[in-house]
Amino acid sequence: MKKHKILIIDDDVDICMLLKRFFERNNYDVKVAFKGAEGIEFLKNQKADIVLTDFRLPDKDGFQMIEAIKNVNPNIPVIVITGYSDVNQAVKVIRLGAYEYVTKPIYPEEILLLVQDALSKPKTDLVENEELNEGEGKEEKSETKLRESNENERFFLPTSSSAKNTQRLINLVAPTNMTVVILGESGTGKEVVARMIHEGSARKDKAFVPVDCGALPQELASSELFGHVKGAFTGATSDKKGSFEIANGGTLFLDEIGNLSYENQVKLLRVLQERVIRKVGSERDTPVDVRIVVATNEDLKIAMQKGTFREDIYYRINEFKIELKPLRESKEDLSGFVQFFLNNANNELDKFVEGLEEEVWEIFNEYSWPGNLRELKNAIKLSVLMAENKLISKSNLPIDILNLQSLSGNKNAHSDVNIDKKKSLNLKDVTAEAETAAILKVLSIANNNKTKAADILGVDRKTLYNKLNLYGLLEE
Numbered sequence: 001m002k003k004h005k006i007l008i009i010d011d012d013v014d015i016c017m018l019l020k021r022f023f024e025r026n027n028y029d030v031k032v033a034f035k036g037a038e039g040i041e042f043l044k045n046q047k048a049d050i051v052l053t054d055f056r057l058p059d060k061d062g063f064q065m066i067e068a069i070k071n072v073n074p075n076i077p078v079i080v081i082t083g084y085s086d087v088n089q090a091v092k093v094i095r096l097g098a099y100e101y102v103t104k105p106i107y108p109e110e111i112l113l114l115v116q117d118a119l120s121k122p123k124t125d126l127v128e129n130e131e132l133n134e135g136e137g138k139e140e141k142s143e144t145k146l147r148e149s150n151e152n153e154r155f156f157l158p159t160s161s162s163a164k165n166t167q168r169l170i171n172l173v174a175p176t177n178m179t180v181v182i183l184g185e186s187g188t189g190k191e192v193v194a195r196m197i198h199e200g201s202a203r204k205d206k207a208f209v210p211v212d213c214g215a216l217p218q219e220l221a222s223s224e225l226f227g228h229v230k231g232a233f234t235g236a237t238s239d240k241k242g243s244f245e246i247a248n249g250g251t252l253f254l255d256e257i258g259n260l261s262y263e264n265q266v267k268l269l270r271v272l273q274e275r276v277i278r279k280v281g282s283e284r285d286t287p288v289d290v291r292i293v294v295a296t297n298e299d300l301k302i303a304m305q306k307g308t309f310r311e312d313i314y315y316r317i318n319e320f321k322i323e324l325k326p327l328r329e330s331k332e333d334l335s336g337f338v339q340f341f342l343n344n345a346n347n348e349l350d351k352f353v354e355g356l357e358e359e360v361w362e363i364f365n366e367y368s369w370p371g372n373l374r375e376l377k378n379a380i381k382l383s384v385l386m387a388e389n390k391l392i393s394k395s396n397l398p399i400d401i402l403n404l405q406s407l408s409g410n411k412n413a414h415s416d417v418n419i420d421k422k423k424s425l426n427l428k429d430v431t432a433e434a435e436t437a438a439i440l441k442v443l444s445i446a447n448n449n450k451t452k453a454a455d456i457l458g459v460d461r462k463t464l465y466n467k468l469n470l471y472g473l474l475e476e
């Protein structure tokens with residue numbers, strides 16, 4: 001079998017040699033470069049299948065590296081090694097098109113898993129930020145990718161009268177061009193509803209572009225949303241399309257809109273009023289045809305009173321409102337969602353779990369589900385993984401559900417994970433204890449594989465590392 005070629009760029013000779021030996025032992029062809037320019041030069045002249053680069057190189061930083069690498073080969077997956085505390089950088093490198101980032105201290109096995117994962121994906125899946133690179137053909141490809149991922153997703157349509165009413169509103173508004181505001185707590189399915197609106201519109205064959213305004217780094221937000229022209233700021237080495245342009249003809253979903261900076265609110269108002277955008281650093285307007293759906297879990301009226309959200313935008317976007325109930329207030333839909341998530345988890349994990357024991361149903365009905373559908377989905381997935389019989393039993397449940405459920409004083413649950421009365425009932429301590437127990441349990445199930453463990457826990461690897469650090473669980 002042909003060996004894959006990995007290019008490792010790091011000025012730390014020890015790390016380079018360690019990784020080189022490790023990957024060679026695992027049957028990879030390894031090329032090493034100690035400077036950014038050297039690595040780029042190599043890519044220009046020879047083929048590599050994947051690049052592993054340190055964020056801090058003597059001649060370039062990680063942002064410049066990704067941009068330069070993608071200029072040579074937009075399809076090549078890039079994994080960036082960052083310092084432990086550089087969470088913001090890590091988020092930015094992903095936005096710039098890196099496949100993944102790993103934090104120091106590095107674990108070669110963890111990097112190997114990521115490399116295998118990246119190389120097993122079809123090329124189109126790897127082109128996360130194709131829009132970074134201008135060109136009509138490329139935009140088409142990124143739209144195809146979005147459509148493909150939409151088709152793979154299957155949603156459950158709950159049947160309670162309130163859920164049916166929501167579905168009626170979705171069906172009513174979908175075919176129009178109205179701006180829709182979706183309100184609901186985190187995890188209630190706001191993005192799913194936004195997708196349904198898109199799917200039910202004449203725009204369904206064009207892109208659905210979700211943007212989490214809460215996760216946009218301040219200094220990159222304008223360029224992410226509206227694009228930039230070459231030379232607009234240091235590091236803007238080529239033109240870049242923003243989310244509005246990528247969504248042209250389709251739907252742009254602005255999640256957590258309350259987090260948009262004042263400056264970007266002003267720009268958004270222009271799009272809403274005139275349907276044009278102006279790229280950062282450009283002197284001319286570009287027309288866009290985008291349907292806008294926004295979501296928030298904060299009360300925008302209060303934000304408006306506080307002066308953090310502009311009144312004119314509020315009234316512009318407030319054309320049609322859909323409010324999603326938290327799961328604790330829509331328990332009639334619980335069993336339908338449980339069955340749906342159970343089927344998915346069985347398929348994903350190759351298991352054959354048929355349902356929940358009666359006692360577990362009682363716990364599920366009592367529990368307040370602060371993370372809503374996302375929490376339910378993760379809890380079912382973990383329980384299916386843990387289940388040894390046809391029915392999920394109480395011992396298979398994530399510990400935090402049992403802890404919070406027992407704290408709520410439920411008489412029916414007979415929890416055997418009761419909190420010791422002598423122990424602190426301070427919520428922070430309880431949470432720390434529950435999280436530590438859940439993390440340790442999952443790490444042992446996942447054979448200490450952090451990527452897998454993070455997946456089971458329903459968090460990203462960065463969050464898992466932060467928790468491991470916080471609770472002193474990181475191995476030396």
Ligand SMILES: Nc1ncnc2c1ncn2[C@@H]1O[C@H](COP(=O)(O)OP(=O)(O)OP(=O)(O)O)[C@@H](O)[C@H]1O
Pocket residue numbers: 154155156157158184185186187188189190191192193255297340373374377
């Ligand atoms: N109708 C549904 N059918 C199947 N899964 C769903 C449905 N609604 C939500 N989910 C699942 O629940 C999880 C949370 O949904 P979603 O991301 O849409 O919530 P959200 O309200 O946008 O969350 P946040 O405010 O945190 O961004 C996702 O994994 C999603 O796939």
